[in-house]
Amino acid sequence: MKQLLLAAALAMIAAQGNALSCLRPDPIETFQRLAAAPESYFVLYGQLTFDEAELPAGVLTNQTRAPDPIAARFAGNGLSRDGFTIDYHSDVTLQIECGGPWCGSARSGVDAVYFVAASDPPVTMQAGPCGGMIFEEPSAAVIEMLTSCMQGGACSPQPLQ
Template structure:
């Protein structure tokens, strides 16, 4: 009987350990996905500043709903056909998403690419548990490839490093 409970316990642990299996997000694949979406998106590059103490603290099994939105400020550029050339300075909202005990995150004051729905201001930066909408500290090759994607040129995902 003990072995049955042990097997059930191990199965439950294995299910929880693999419950959130995320593929490594790629900014070019994200660009392709949002470009095909029926709703409009902005691709922004710059810094979002906010109170990091408002982020969810640690991993908890109590996350049955997403945390409250966090007010933030964005300063940077929007992607145009010429590259990241359109000034974009605005209040924004950071919405952290959770999947059970796993929550997304972001860092204040870090250069990043943000994919955001082009809704009425303030736009909402989504930090999901699997990432994919915020890409911190991108290299110049990624910024150049996003410009190429926007122009209808080469648009291939970055190789894994």
């Protein structure tokens, strides 16, 4: 009987080991990490609009391919040394990424900060399973700190809220 209970407990622990474990992403930490990367990135603030019906529903059972890209439109501003002052309105691509059966997501029509690899239009916005490239409804303090980071000033991650 003890062996059966031990086997059941081990099976439960092993199943939990397959769960996705993510640290809470922070937009300032993301800025710092990408600023140190060899690639160039845009930091955009505004709204992405797209058909939310095209998002993958919940967890994916077919892990053989990534979800199809979603056509979207971005309206907002890009970050410069003066803040989010560069008008940026463009067609974009939203690419949902998955880690195992867990997939990222985004919401249409919500103010957000987007970190986007610099490329010719249309740029691709990545929504990973652990987040980190899209930060919805940022506080005024986050917007101010991103501007400070861009200016080479204070650049400290935000306390958990």
